[in-house]
Amino acid sequence: MTVKQKDASIPTLPLGAQISRWIGRNLIRIYMVFAFTYLFIPVAYTFAFSFNDSGKSNLIWKGFTFDNWMNPCGAPEVCSALGNSIKIGLLATIFSTILGTMIAFAIGRYAFKGRSASNLLIFLPMATPEIVLGASLLSLFLVFQISPGFWPTVLAHVVFCVSFVVVTVKARIASLDPRLEQAAMDLYANEFQTFRRVTLPLVAPGIAAAALLAFSLSFDDFIITNFNSGTVTTFPKFVYVSAARGIPAQANVIGSAMFFLALALVIVGQVVSRKRKVS
Amino acid sequence: MKKISTPYLLLIPGFAFLFIFFILPIANLAQTSTQTPLLNGDTGQYEQTFRFANYIDAFIENREQFSRSFIYAIIATLIALLISYPLAYALAFKAGKYKNILLVLVVAPFFTSFLLRTVAWKQILGEEGFVVPSLRTIGVISESTTLTSTSFAVVMGMTYNFLPFMTLPLYASIDRIDPRTLEASGDLYANGFTTFRKVTLPLSMPGVVAGTLLTFIPAAGDYVNAQILGSPNTKMLGNVIESRYFKIVDYPTAAALSFTLMAAILILVTIYIRKAGTEELV
Numbered sequence: 001m002t003v004k005q006k007d008a009s010i011p012t013l014p015l016g017a018q019i020s021r022w023i024g025r026n027l028i029r030i031y032m033v034f035a036f037t038y039l040f041i042p043v044a045y046t047f048a049f050s051f052n053d054s055g056k057s058n059l060i061w062k063g064f065t066f067d068n069w070m071n072p073c074g075a076p077e078v079c080s081a082l083g084n085s086i087k088i089g090l091l092a093t094i095f096s097t098i099l100g101t102m103i104a105f106a107i108g109r110y111a112f113k114g115r116s117a118s119n120l121l122i123f124l125p126m127a128t129p130e131i132v133l134g135a136s137l138l139s140l141f142l143v144f145q146i147s148p149g150f151w152p153t154v155l156a157h158v159v160f161c162v163s164f165v166v167v168t169v170k171a172r173i174a175s176l177d178p179r180l181e182q183a184a185m186d187l188y189a190n191e192f193q194t195f196r197r198v199t200l201p202l203v204a205p206g207i208a209a210a211a212l213l214a215f216s217l218s219f220d221d222f223i224i225t226n227f228n229s230g231t232v233t234t235f236p237k238f239v240y241v242s243a244a245r246g247i248p249a250q251a252n253v254i255g256s257a258m259f260f261l262a263l264a265l266v267i268v269g270q271v272v273s274r275k276r277k278v279s
Numbered sequence: 280m281k282k283i284s285t286p287y288l289l290l291i292p293g294f295a296f297l298f299i300f301f302i303l304p305i306a307n308l309a310q311t312s313t314q315t316p317l318l319n320g321d322t323g324q325y326e327q328t329f330r331f332a333n334y335i336d337a338f339i340e341n342r343e344q345f346s347r348s349f350i351y352a353i354i355a356t357l358i359a360l361l362i363s364y365p366l367a368y369a370l371a372f373k374a375g376k377y378k379n380i381l382l383v384l385v386v387a388p389f390f391t392s393f394l395l396r397t398v399a400w401k402q403i404l405g406e407e408g409f410v411v412p413s414l415r416t417i418g419v420i421s422e423s424t425t426l427t428s429t430s431f432a433v434v435m436g437m438t439y440n441f442l443p444f445m446t447l448p449l450y451a452s453i454d455r456i457d458p459r460t461l462e463a464s465g466d467l468y469a470n471g472f473t474t475f476r477k478v479t480l481p482l483s484m485p486g487v488v489a490g491t492l493l494t495f496i497p498a499a500g501d502y503v504n505a506q507i508l509g510s511p512n513t514k515m516l517g518n519v520i521e522s523r524y525f526k527i528v529d530y531p532t533a534a535a536l537s538f539t540l541m542a543a544i545l546i547l548v549t550i551y552i553r554k555a556g557t558e559e560l561v
Contacts, residue, residue: 028369035366036384042399042439043388049402060407099293106289118290125301127492129500129544131517132537135524136304139311139534159300162293220393222503223517227524239394243507247398255395262390266383 043259050252057246068249072257075248081238082254085219088150088234092157092218097211099158100165107166108173126163133160134227141228148230156228157221161214168213172206205273216262312534323528330531337535341519348516349543351430351505352498355437359445359494360487362438367449367486368479372458382450389443397507400436401427404508428510436504444493452486453479488555492548499544516540 013021023030052058053065073079107118125133137156141148180202184194222236229237235254239247313333314325338345366385374381388396402408404426414420426432456479464474480487502517516536523533 028365028373031365032369032381035362038362038439039385039388039442041403042396043391045399045403046391046395049399059402059405099296102289103293106286110286112283112286115286118294121294121297125297127496127545127548128305129496129517129537129540131500131502131520132305132308132541133301135520135533135537136308137300138524139530140300140304140307143307155300158296162297166293216390222394223501226521236392236394239392239398240503240507243394243398243401247395251395255391259387259391263383263387266386270379270383 043256046252047256047259050249050256052249052252054249058249058252059246068253072250072253075250077233077238078235078248078250078254081233081235084150084232085235088154088157088225089215089219091154092161093211093215095154096158096161096165096214097207100162100210100214101169101207103162104166104169104173108170122163122166125160126167130160130221130223131227134224137224138227148228150229150232153225153229153232153234156224157218160221160224161217164213164217165210168210169203169206172203172209176202212265308534308537311530312538314531323530325531333531333535334539337532338539340532341516341536344514344516344519345539345543347430347513348499348540349547351434351437351515352495352501355434355441355498356445356491356495358434358438359442360449360491363442363445363449363490364487367446367453370450371454371456385446385450386443393440394503394507396440397436397504400432400439401507404432404435427508428513430509430513432508433505433513433515436508437498437501440501440504441494441498444497445490448489448493449483449486452483452489456482484555488552492551496544496548500540 049058049061050068051064051066052061053063053067054060068074103118103122106112107115107122134156137152137159138148141152146152176199181194181198184198185191189197220236221234222240225234225237226240233241235251239251242248242251310327311325313327313329313331315328315330315333317324317326320326370378370381370385404410406425406427411420411426414426415422415424420426460478460482461474464478469477500517502515502521505513505515505518520533520536520540523529523536
């Protein structure tokens with residue numbers, strides 16, 4: 001009753017007061033609309049200009065076409081750069097996930113001498129600016145007369161991915177209920193069986209998340225790659241180099257496709273994990 | 280039951296790798312930073328003379344870019360905090376059943392390449408974009424004012440590009456707050472503002488610290504935004520290091536500048552963590 005009376009009293013207020021009341025009530029929603037608009041402006045722009053019938057320089061809107069999407073490798077070097085980024089990303093992900101997961105288990109599961117020093121060693125690469133990491137690795141490669149290129153780039157990517165893998169997997173290990181492992185042991189599983197049948201499946205989502213993170217970090221990296229890749233061109237490097245004279249619309253196609261692919265992956269992942277929780 | 284050697288065996292491969300490809304390069308960089316050009320040598324040939332004055336020379340020569348790096352990074356971090364805090368708060372407390380989907384949407388823009396996003400901003404803020412002409416029409420900026428090639432564009436590019444590093448730790452931290460503590464504060468006659476200042480903000484401090492660090496560190500070392508969105512007058516330390524390496528082949532100066540940058544960041548970060556009073560970083 002009282003609620004209804006309150007509602008009924010609103011129309012009698014002057015318009016200005018009504019508006020300010022509405023704004024006050026919806027402040028958070030209004031803020032969210034602004035924030036998401038801001039977040040999506042460059043994405044929308046990139047997507048829109050992937051349909052631009054632009055020729056070589058994709059700076060001004062010249063007309064709508066599907067050509068760029070039908071022929072994403074149409075611009076020179078775009079697809080070889082993309083291929084390099086994928087190859088480097090996959091290799092860096094595999095190595096950093098293996099090394100990082102082992103470290104995460106050691107730090108997350110055991111109390112040992114030098115544990116805090118180990119934590120520090122993991123934190124340091126994350127606190128080091130990328131340019132310092134990239135420059136220092138290049139100096140080392142130059143000393144050993146290794147010319148920058150594909151493999152030096154893979155190694156450089158592993159360096160900064162490992163720490164992120166450790167942090168992600170460690171968080172998952174820390175959230176495990178130790179009683180589950182105790183229960184397995186009580187049921188006469190030995191240490192290895194417990195690890196394989198209980199611990200590992202429980203930590204697996206964390207490892208998967210870490211691998212995805214490592215891949216996206218590697219795939220999107222520019223600064224460290226620029227220092228260590230020599231003549232090998234990755235996708236970010238391709239965009240950087242062609243930015244001065246306008247990047248081809250095909251780069252927008254690839255960027256947009258990556259966006260939708262990643263979005264689909266994340267949504268599928270969420271749906272799967274929710275279904276698991278329900279069952 | 281657990282063997283003592285197990286953790287060490289698990290650590291060996293990873294730490295051996297980090298030793299060779301992280302510790303060793305940094306040590307080598309330290310060594311390079313005190314070298315001087317080889318007499319009668321080619322460009323790019325240096326010998327070890329332990330000339331620590333390299334640091335002073337490098338700093339004096341580039342103090343402008345040095346201070347610019349830190350000022351830009353601090354401003355970008357603060358703006359990112361101002362944008363992200365309400366966003367993370369809304370996601371944690373007000374999004375209801377849309378929480379997960381909105382969280383995905385916050386991260387989604389960063390699935391497109393970092394470089395593409397920056398180039399997109401350059402074109403949006405550029406002369407052919409829609410922002411500059413419309414701002415001119417409504418008279419916010421004059422006919423001769425441009426938005427690209429300014430420090431404004433560089434700072435705004437950095438703010439945008441490093442935003443998820445701020446939003447995600449903040450969200451993680453605010454989401455952990457038990458809403459009943461906020462109710463309790465209200466029951467004890469605190470108004471909204473007092474509740475925020477005395478309850479929400481202190482409880483979310485780990486997120487604020489982690490977020491500001493994760494934003495500040497890459498921002499201070501960045502040179503991509505300054506390169507694409509800026510002009511020669513907005514060059515940061517990263518730009519100098521890059522050009523010393525590739526264009527001038529002056530490795531000692533580049534190394535000295537890298538070390539100065541890293542030391543300055545570490546000192547700032549240490550002071551900040553002490554002041555903010557949390558040791559829990561990640």
